Amino acid sequence: MNRLYSALYETAMVAALLAGALVLWQLGVAVFRPPAIILPAPTDIWAEFISSPGFFLRMAAFTLYTTLAGFALAVVLGLVLAVGIVHSKFLERTVYTLLVALNSVPKVALAPLFVIWMGTGIEPKIAIALMLALFSVVIDAVLGLRTVDPDMVNLARASRASTFDILRKIRLPNALPSIFAGLKVAISFALVGAIVGEFVAGSEGLGFAILTAQGQFDTPRVFVCLFLLGLLGTVLFYVVEAVETLLLPWHVSKRAVPGSDH
Known part of the structure; x- marks a missing residue:
């Protein structure tokens, strides 16, 4: 019960801080009167959203679908690669090194290649989302799978447990905290x-809406898209x-701390 009250209190505090920031923003615009093209008031941004909520929700749904598809593929492929890297020196020297090198290349520079290879549909956008999310999944999964107690593994081997059984019953449960840390980043x-995919070659999605609004110097529409992106990112993070x-x-990170209200 204390944990529930604490969560509600923290949520209320965050909501109050956000509301206070919006009030200060509104007052600042009213006092200093910057051009709307530079900084619109929160009420203008809300009016822009209310004027065509269906459009913004459709764009947000497209971006959400692309994000979840790329993330799901990154989770599946990343875990498979991590298991292979942990159990194979060859994969560690080749695939792992290739992933590190690929992660060092700016993804915006690679995005046009996906458009050339896959066209201008949703496929290159999912591929770019997969590419950005994959590295975090692999790195944290490899770390978690490797940081298992060697004595526990040796004991399992002495009991004639198979490699698959050791992976399923020892390595994977031990790696879950590290894997979830990677998933929250991914x-x-x-x-x-x-x-990024919608910026490079999009005809739908919040990225495309931002680009079209930029071309029309429609700053309130840009801010609506940015707020929706912030909301999507926050919700997805807390779902994970x-x-x-x-x-x-x-x-241990999920247990209540003795002597606290959490």
């Missing part, structure tokens, strides 16, 4: 990748965290 990167809490209630 979901944000997947959203960035989806927007909620799944982590559900699956890992035993982890």
Whole structure:
């Protein structure tokens, strides 16, 4: 119960801070009167959203779908690669090194290649979201799979446990906290990748809406898209965290601290 009250209190505090920031923003615009093309008031941004909510929600739904598709592929492919890298020196020297090198290249520079290879549909956007999210999943999954107690692995081998059994019953449960840390980073990167894809070759999505609004110098529309992106990113992050809490209630980071209200 204390944890529930604490969560509600923290949510109320965040809401109050955001509301205070919006009030200060509104007052600042009223006092200093900057041109609307530079900084519109929150009321103007809200009016822009209310004028065509269907358009903005459709754009947000497209971006959300692209993000989730790229993230899901990154999770599946990343975990498979991590398991292979942990169990194969060859994959560690080749695939792992290739991923590190690929991650060092600016993704915006690679995005046009995906458009050339896959066209201007949704496929290159999903591929870019996958590419941005993949590295975080692989790195944290490899770290978690490797940081298992060697004595536990040796004991399992002495008991004639197979490699698959050791992976399923020892390595993977031990790696879950590290994997979820990577997933929380990856979901944000997947959203960035989806927007990058829409910037490069988009006809739908929040990234495309931002580009068209920029061409028309429609600053309130740009801010509406930015607020929706911030909302999407926040919700997706906390959904992953909620799944982590559900699956890992035993982890130290999810336990109540003695002497606190959490």
